[in-house]
Structures are given as C-alpha cells and as structure tokens.
Amino acid sequence: MIAFDVRHHASIASTNDEAARLAREGAAHGTVVHADAQTAGRGRFSRRWSSPPGNLYVSIVLRLDLPPARCTEIGFVAALAVADAVEALLPRQVRATLKWPNDVLIQGGKIAGILLENATDALILGIGLNVLQAPAGLPYKVSTIVGCGGLATVDGTRSKLLAALSDWLTVWQRDGFAAIRGAWLARAHPEGAPLSVHVGDRYIAGQFAGLDADGALLLDTPEGRTRIVAGDVSLTGRG
Numbered sequence: 001m002i003a004f005d006v007r008h009h010a011s012i013a014s015t016n017d018e019a020a021r022l023a024r025e026g027a028a029h030g031t032v033v034h035a036d037a038q039t040a041g042r043g044r045f046s047r048r049w050s051s052p053p054g055n056l057y058v059s060i061v062l063r064l065d066l067p068p069a070r071c072t073e074i075g076f077v078a079a080l081a082v083a084d085a086v087e088a089l090l091p092r093q094v095r096a097t098l099k100w101p102n103d104v105l106i107q108g109g110k111i112a113g114i115l116l117e118n119a120t121d122a123l124i125l126g127i128g129l130n131v132l133q134a135p136a137g138l139p140y141k142v143s144t145i146v147g148c149g150g151l152a153t154v155d156g157t158r159s160k161l162l163a164a165l166s167d168w169l170t171v172w173q174r175d176g177f178a179a180i181r182g183a184w185l186a187r188a189h190p191e192g193a194p195l196s197v198h199v200g201d202r203y204i205a206g207q208f209a210g211l212d213a214d215g216a217l218l219l220d221t222p223e224g225r226t227r228i229v230a231g232d233v234s235l236t237g238r239g
C-alpha cells in the first residue's frame with residue numbers, strides 16, 4: 001500500500017500544477033494534492049475541466065522510474081482504479097465500462113477524466129471524478145456517482161480511489177502491463193465495436209480491434225488496420 005500524503009486545498013487553480021510544483025521541489029511518491037474546487041482545471045488537449053465543489057479533483061505525484069514512452073501505461077492503471085472505486089460506491093448491478101484511452105463510463109456517461117503530465121523526474125496523475133455535480137454544456141453525456149444511485153462523499157470517494165490505485169499499481173509492478181491491458185480489455189467495448197476516432201482535425205471510423213502491446217488503439221478501417229496513439233473515441237454503434 002502506498003503511504004499517500006494528502007495536501008488539501010479549498011480552492012486552487014489546478015491540482016496538476018500544484019502537484020508538479022511540489023514534485024519539482026522533491027515531493028515524495030504518493031504525495032496527493034486534493035482541492036474542493038479548481039479555478040483553472042485542465043483536461044486532455046488543454047481543454048477546460050469544469051471543477052465546481054461537489055466532485056473529486058486530485059493529482060498524485062508518482063515516482064516510478066519509467067521511460068517516457070511507457071508513461072501511458074499508468075493511464076490504463078488509473079482507469080481500472082477509478083472503475084473499481086466507482087463500482088464499490090454504486091448499486092451492485094451498475095458496472096463501469098472503459099473507453100480508450102482512459103475514459104470511465106457509467107450508464108454511457110463519462111464519470112471521470114484522467115490527465116497524465118510529466119514534472120521533471122515525476123509523473124503527475126490527475127483525476128477528476130464526478131461525485132455529486134454533473135458539469136453542464138459538454139458535448140458528451142456525463143454521469144455522477146450519486147446520480148447513478150450511489151452513496152458517496154467526496155472524501156470517501158478519494159479514499160476508495162487511492163486504495164484502488166495502490167492495488168492496481170501493485171498489479172502493474174508485479175505482473176507488468178500485459179496484465180493491465182488484459183484487465184482493461186475485459187471491461188472495454190468488445191472487439192468489432194464500431195468506433196469513430198477524432199485525431200487532430202480528422203475522424204477515422206472503423207471497428208475496435210484491441211490494443212497494441214503498448215496500449216495504442218487498433219482500429220480496422222476500410223484501408224486496413226490502423227494504430228492510433230492519441231485521439232478522442234466515440235462509440236458509434238448502439239451503446
């Protein structure tokens with residue numbers, strides 16, 4: 001179990017920025033920045049992450065001695081941890097599903113976002129998890145733990161999430177990325193699912209063909225099998 005050291009703030013610009021600052025000053029593996037609200041919360045591709053009170057915003061300093069090319073593995077570890085934490089707080093029949101690269105969906109809505117950034121020799125793992133507040137005005141469906149029938153507080157959700165993260169990091173360290181990849185695939189859309197991937201300024205449509213050994217998305221398109229390392233995925237079939 002990682003000995004997490006939680007630094008709590010009522011409001012901060014971005015927990016990822018504060019965790020990066022602490023990491024540059026030498027903060028230890030497992031240092032956690034938690035804010036009740038963020039005024040400049042960031043998502044992937046520099047998008048804004050709406051951060052009102054009522055949801056969980058945390059960034060964790062990880063010192064894993066990983067080459068940069070393998071840092072994406074931690075996004076899959078984090079998605080599994082979020083899925084376990086959320087399922088533990090929801091009625092038993094409500095299950096989390098995973099969408100490449102790091103989205104966690106409940107009842108078809110995105111319940112959490114994961115942002116990985118480097119800070120010198122540390123990795124900053126930022127997680128935003130909707131507990132009570134469904135952010136408005138987003139171009140995709142969102143869900144919250146409480147809205148899906150769960151019983152949760154923000155601090156209780158943080159405890160569950162950190163415990164699950166510690167467990168999945170142990171699996172990753174012991175069994176390698178192959179085990180993480182297998183666990184992720186078991187909770188993701190099935191092979192053959194129709195997907196549309198937004199990459200830069202174009203959309204690539206095809207059928208999900210699994211993950212490469214390094215976590216890249218494999219998509220079967222009319223032009224053949226395509227390997228995608230970054231993009232936004234939409235499920236285009238039913239569900």
Ligand code: BTN
Binds near residue numbers: 013041042044058
């Ligand atoms: C995404 O675009 O899906 C990723 C969103 C990540 C948001 C979290 S909230 C805590 C941490 N601080 C930030 O500024 N961003 C991440």
